[in-house]
Amino acid sequence: MSDNPPGARAAPTCIGVVGDGQVGLTAAIVLRRSYPRSDVVLIAAPLDPAALADTAITSWPSSLGFHDSFGFDEAGLILRAGASHRLATRFADWCGAGRDWVLAYGAAPNPAMRVRCGDDGPGDSALQRLNASLDAAGPQTVVQALAASGRFAMPVDNPESPLSDIDYALRWNGPAYRSRLASLARHMGVRHVTAGLSELAYAGDGSLTAVTCEDGSTIVAEWWLDCSGPAARLRAAASEPEFESWADMLPVDRLLVDDGKASPALSLEDRVLACENGWAWQVFGRDAAHASFGYASELTSDAAAAASFKRACGASAVGKIVLRPGRLRAAWAGNVIAIADAAASFEPLHGLNLHLAHRQLGLLLELLPARDIDPRERDEYNRRAALLADGVRDWIAAHYCSPVPRPGAFWHHAGTQRRSDALSGALQQFGARGRIPHFEDAPVGQDGWAAVLAGIGAGPGRSALLAARDPAQRIVQQAALAGRCRAALALARPYPEWLSARLANPQ
């Protein structure tokens, strides 16, 4: 290659994507957009129920920007895939009965808005009253205020407007979402082979050169994406890939899912209800309220989990999913790149499995391989993909790190698992100084970290900067915040009303 004169690298002739769930479809679309003159062949693989990114019906807010980047429009999801908006997730009874906390999107509450009296605040009675009212009433951001009142408005660009604080995620109907992706893929010219894999052919250097499908067709490609779910069929076929287990870091290794027939609900808030032996997560879709139950198999039998699931939200478990938390040590080996559950598997809170898949695809587009793979580019991808995956793991693990955990064996187990250095550092710095360290390639930003750590009661600790703030200035800021929340509420409409108007008039 170095004998060639300097130049743009050659585009691939053909890229193979194995696994035609929503992850594989998305991957094929973005590759085809990047290389419009290359063949992109999408090869079917049976959908593994443990492929949580493929079965996800929701994701993190930034997935919407990713959707936009490949022309997957939000209006279409709302009109034709039953999408609805989520502003927040409530973690009910999370640190004990009645001790809820809410993760709202957008900026985290400014810690300066909340001064714990008798700790580092001055003894100003007006301030104490304000604090008391804030503590009691709750909303410390515009999004919290909207979520609490069930009102919604679209965000605007103008930072002066309180509506500019809004950020939201969507949940949707799974089959409709996939079918919209499939038609976009078709429209983009992705070749879809619906017969499954039957044989793989390798070159002398161990790279995968061709796959033969059950219909006898053979696809030859320069490189491959493995979107086949936790089995990582392409990667596993070559040799057992090195797997880094997170079993000692994330507690949930079993999931029960309901039949998806519970009555639909319009809500800006989803709910994770902590139970004695796990949690029940309810996603309130326009098609149905979908529920799942996460637990640890070494502590709880499937029957006991099913009973808890039933008690928590009246759901009947119709499926059980076995999770093997962890990630491949190298997501990209040879000429095969594992994406989503093929690269990292973990419990599905917040829909982060699909979010991670989108971030991986975004990273791949940044370091997009040419026809020939450059090992240094692969190393850089693997370095950053590992940061992404570990970032998700640590942030989810943080949910279980309450200093005063809920009673119960599950919560004790979850709260005493191994913590990475990054997680310990975040807990320590937030707990002691109210600060979130910077993480490179963080899949969840500082606001998300602050919201969880404050939610579980792990801080914020004593910050000299906050303690030094002028009390008069605090009162002014608190009043401004209250005004901003009131203004947002006045501009927003009750969500059902907002949504009907939107559906009646898509523009």
Next chain:
Amino acid sequence: MQQAPVKVIVLGGGTAGWMSATALAKLLPGIVEVELIESAEVGIVGVGEATLPHIRAFVERLGIDEADFMRATQATFKLGIDFRDFGRIGDSYIHPFGTFGQPLAGVPFHHYWLQMRAAGMARDLGDYSVAVAAARASRFALPHGSESILSSSYGYAYQFDAALFGPYLRTVALGLGVKRTEANVVGHRRNPETGDVEALFLASGEERHADLFIDCSGFRSLLLGDALGESWEDWSHWLPCDRAAALPCLSASPTLEPYTRATAMPAGWRWRIPLQHRVGNGYVYASAFLDDDAACRAIVAATENTPLADPRILRFKAGRRRHSWVHNVVGVGLASGFLEPLESTSIYLAQMAITQLIELFPVAGITQADRTSFNRLVDMEYDRIRDFLILHYHATTRDDSPFWDHVRTMQVPDTLAAKLELWRATGRVAHYSEGLFLEQSWIAVYLGQGIVPHAWDARAALPTRDNLAQAMSTIEREVGAQVSGMLDHGAFLHAQTERLGSVG
């Protein structure tokens, strides 16, 4: 409820010392009680006449009015550094405080530029950067975030008289209640159990006690180095320049350049920094390759106008203390480490340490975790800047002197070698979001010093040559229009008399 304030002693009245004292007093009122001890007998190095855009946030946070500050320090605006003769004698490029072009279809601009360059159809990379084009035209305007992408595609810093910066901050600090003690420190006492520094002994026989000591004593590193014996990690094998011959002069240029010039010399490089009232010059050299007299002769010969003084020799050493926060002593500035002034990083490094210290400020006792967080961040900043500086020397074809032979052929740190390999093979910059010099800076220096990748993103070949040429010339035209709407830098300053210091 209200705790007694944390008693802080800042040792040293140079730039780092007064920056530390001012920031602590301003940002942690009621939390700290600050005393600064300085000795009239110890001179200050006065690091840095040129700064980085980060200083603006620092000055603003201290509640200092920009115009007032510029007037007091005879400051001019700075859009970047013009590097001459580094990659090859005769070459020149500007490392701007700004971006090059705009990404297209998610692919960074420089891949398209490389594509057009290979076809012989690209203009100089700087023609696609507002900061570079404005610097070359000696024009300036304050960036505006809201108007257009281009009008916010650059930032600025200051070129100022470092000898005036410390005293300016001193006035601010004294106004904020910082106590100033003029004394020589002749000794210290450590707690036999904790190892913390308890007291400083002054020549007068008095003692000074504090909870936290900030060592701003410069290279002497009286507390961190001498008292606590923190070891020094030496980087002079990679960055051999260890002296500077500084020489101010009056300007001979009809224009006031909004940029610093760094011109490579046989045993190092020399700076030229235009201030309001004079021009700062200095030859940064490696004493292993050049003696002091020769350096002084060289800088006198290279100076454009009558010098205002005799050359002054400064001595330094590249490297850092293994840890910057040990026990209850935090090193800020030269007491904690030094990287030569090639990219004007000294004041930034002091500012970064102060900002981190304030965020982690030990209100209820210092914990090891505070120190670890602080030291991790300081190490990361130093290590990444170090690699970036080494690149300036190593990325060269110069073989005209033993100094350049040495830096061209030396083995660079593995971290830098890996970045270079990735760039050469793919045109990609190893991605980091924390630290000082990010992607655009690396691109400026790589391409400016002739490290052209063998291959780049395949997507750069997708648009037709005509379409690409059109897109690039649109950017270049818009950059040109942006710059022609700016005032001459000197005229801009003179139109704003509130920013002007006294003449002479």
